[in-house]
Amino acid sequence: MNLQIAACQLEVTPGHPDQNFEKIRSIIEEAKAEGDDILIFPEMAIPGYIIGDEWENNSFIYDCFNYNNLIAELTDDIMVVWGNVDIDEDRVGEDGRLRKFNTAFVAQNGKIVSRFYKTLHPDYREFDDDRHFYSARKLAQDNKIPISDYLQPLKITIKGVQRKIGITLCEDMWSDDYSFHPIERLLADGAEFIINISCSPWTWRKNNKRHRVVRQRLKSHPVPFIYVNNTGIQNNGKNVFLFDGGTTIYNGDGSLRIVAGDYQEEILRTNLYSNEKEVIKNPVLSDERDNEELLNGLIYGIKKFFDLIHTGRAVIGISGGVDSSLSAYLLCRALGPENVYTVNMPSEFNSDITKGLAQQLAETLKLNYTIVPIQDVFEYTVEQLENTTFERLDESGEMNKLNLKPVDRENIQSRDRGSRILAGIASALDAVFVNNGNKSEVATGYTTLYGDVNGAIAPIADLYKTQVYDLCRYINSVEQEKIFPDELFVIPASAELSSEQDIEEGEGDPFAYTYHDKLLRAFIEWRLDPEDILTYYIDGSLPETLGFDAEFLQEYFDNDDSFVEDLERIWRLYKINYFKRIQAPPIIAVSKRAFGFDLRESQIGVYYTRNYKEMRKKLLGEN
């Protein structure tokens, strides 16, 4: 007996249940017309999922919850599965508020016939499920019954046939690190196929990892697996997450049967028990199209973020360097060239090379372009500050004159660009301006607060400097014409804020990015400590472990002292400069760990473990 499944990769707008419901309503009507037997929507398809503490607004919760009956009413002649919040008005959550559940609802013949609470609650990275929801596990513990009592296959009659369907939510399938495995449990209890509704953001290589996890789950019970995820973006303020969808219907052996297109609102249909071999759409596995996924994700994220803030225009400072060039390209693709306003803001320290590269980029991409020099106000500010005298208003009448250090002068230029010019232009154009920082800069604080830290969104701040170059090369390889000229890859990366940073003299940033990016990745994404790095350095495994050329160490460092000095310099920069990240704009998250609320930091200063100090002492022969 055939069973026609429709898996709806819905674009969910978080915090706007009315909009989500309207789409769900019309898709249910469409599915009925198509003769679908089961229609499936993603996790939290009505409220959205990453909405912060809006989960504490009871009126909003009830508003979302009440859509459940409206959806159920539409289910004559079809079974529908959707994610939404369920509530228990008689009990509170552990925060003393209304008790809520992250729930998969099932309706048929106009009624809600079942509901499944999420069993496994992720509380890592951007996920805070236990903050907001009560889990099936807690219920089981409260009621002194086994968890499995809450996790039985749904028994339901469809077209006269009794079915047993395993219904799960998101993390329930990612159970490797948990002591309970919902999918295996459902399969052992005879589920004929598994539905997993998710709200799972894209990150680098996550899709292929999911394919492996599904194969693992189905190992002992090979049944079809239907993974339904949403598109759109959702944010926690400090991070914007990209939802590519990736909705997939798997065959029993875990092979791909149908895969939805990235970032497309789309309905996948299949006859689950048909003997015909389905044509696999999008058969290319994820790892083979990393750069394509990354590029499409960034463009999509920018576009959706500008939709969210109801702005279609972007202002961007372009220096002629690689970061602002990539950012301008992404804006151009997301918003159209006519909506991108580029500003070159030279002071005396900017070279003709970079000024030329900036204009050339604007010409290549056909963007709006202007030059606003900052030299006059820079000089005025230096003079005004150097003539500022504080008087102590007590008997001493002490006078205190200001004295600008070189770094103070550098920062004045950056702040003049970010806060006086770009913010002023964006405000006059009813636009927002964009932050061009990369992850290497954000990590080391090689950036000026209220200067180049500014912006409404940071599109490339989750890409290390070397990844920025790689993505530019990839873009050149796929675009008809060369977007980024060869020179851009040759000139030294430089802030150009003083005569010490003269690129025509070959001077640039105080980093060897091919090594320091890997070191930073170890700190940020692998959560390693200087103790780990020094251990690897001493046992000789550092290049292999971090993934850089072994010759580098000899070429770059004179001796162990200079290695250790550099290690501590980077660790210190990373830890101390968190104060800048606190005030930095939202970052589009694409890595395994993005600065923001994904990686949650505290201002705790710099610390070295006792082991580190002992190893260091031994290595450097100190007392």
Add this chain to the structure above:
Amino acid sequence: MNLQIAACQLEVTPGHPDQNFEKIRSIIEEAKAEGDDILIFPEMAIPGYIIGDEWENNSFIYDCFNYNNLIAELTDDIMVVWGNVDIDEDRVGEDGRLRKFNTAFVAQNGKIVSRFYKTLHPDYREFDDDRHFYSARKLAQDNKIPISDYLQPLKITIKGVQRKIGITLCEDMWSDDYSFHPIERLLADGAEFIINISCSPWTWRKNNKRHRVVRQRLKSHPVPFIYVNNTGIQNNGKNVFLFDGGTTIYNGDGSLRIVAGDYQEEILRTNLYSNEKEVIKNPVLSDERDNEELLNGLIYGIKKFFDLIHTGRAVIGISGGVDSSLSAYLLCRALGPENVYTVNMPSEFNSDITKGLAQQLAETLKLNYTIVPIQDVFEYTVEQLENTTFERLDESGEMNKLNLKPVDRENIQSRDRGSRILAGIASALDAVFVNNGNKSEVATGYTTLYGDVNGAIAPIADLYKTQVYDLCRYINSVEQEKIFPDELFVIPASAELSSEQDIEEGEGDPFAYTYHDKLLRAFIEWRLDPEDILTYYIDGSLPETLGFDAEFLQEYFDNDDSFVEDLERIWRLYKINYFKRIQAPPIIAVSKRAFGFDLRESQIGVYYTRNYKEMRKKLLGEN
């Protein structure tokens, strides 16, 4: 038989186990010399507690963990209880990382004799326990045993007497909203007295609430209760939390036996079974000294924050208004007048009244003072921007000239002050500058990003405007001389950024703070929605529920339309302007809900529930 208890209100430095251990070591030696039988330190006394995802740095975790044996070695002739992290190397946490427990360790005679895992894990406000730690509850579920098996009184022989002691951590005593009550369980199992080690920040009226909770817990089994909390500050980046300590030894009836001084590192000693009546220190209950606690907390928080960032000097813009006046006073108390650099930055729109008030404040407090006018650069910037023309670099060659709106001109002034002058001066003085915003401004976004949003710390951003006035009045009432002149309380609150905001014409902020502060508190701290507010408005209970004078509604609003219009204006400002809070500095948290990672927001725009829309329609008679 006497039992001498020493409860150590330790100042814990988060992220610096070495410093914490050194203090613990010397206090243990001191306690042995004093003949103490039991010495108790707070929760997470070695690592600190609010350290963000530093909990994922395994080298750091092991470093902290390894101090446990060093502490145990010191416990000949004394029993010591302390909080630290425990690990299970054989199992992972649900995040796939090293499994960690928030633990109370007990050592005696040189050995760790027992360890108690925290049973109840808070996951609300700033707390993320389930993100970082495995709980006793999860262990019980994994092992299919009752939770109580992990929570038995410690049986230990002290001076030849067998004791049964209930040892708990922080949230274990705040069990009202949980389905399991650790303290009651321990008491039912015969605990002679309860120890609770905490890392619990101060908030408005929390101390007295704790006294009530302890009385509740001891209701059926009246035994002594020893609450040990730390001092210091801990932060999550966006919020600085104040730890006043509040270490308290309670009698069996829940009355106070000894209470430690606020914000003091101190050891409370008592003979638990002595018949002598102890003299109660600090007998005044918390609610009677709210303002004193608040003022002391803010001063302490500023001082400790400046210690944390290794800076002793503060720069502050003073406009002559109440917010900057209060901030300058707090800085003066925290850092000393010689370390406070005040800057008045007039443009043409600043009145002589406020300029005079600014100077008068600096004189009263004997601060460093200077005037840096911004008029020249303001005019230059307006001209420069108005002469800026964008050329579209395509065949159209379209030209686009900028046109400044009044609000653009206002924001130019604010950014000039915050980013050009204050940041420049702070940098030249190797100081930081301070944000003067109050919670009403932060909530409504009545502030300029990269302007008055700037600063390294926001000391009063968790106080509504009306609370700012109240605190100033309180300070005047306790200081020898009048700090804040009467005029400050009379002039309208105003940004003074345009001729529309002329205080000499009586023009000020577009808020009626006595009402709007209460409305904002309902949104932010009570988590209410416009639906709730409109419900109360319609049923006539709004003034009583929110706590403002009933006459206000008739006086301020012409009719229902203008009430609704204002409600939606405030809701909209609050939701939309979150983008400014994303980039705002750390806020010292003093309320029941502070902006930052305490209240976690998403950029989701503005939403009204269906109920709200229906009520609105009915009320306003619209179709």
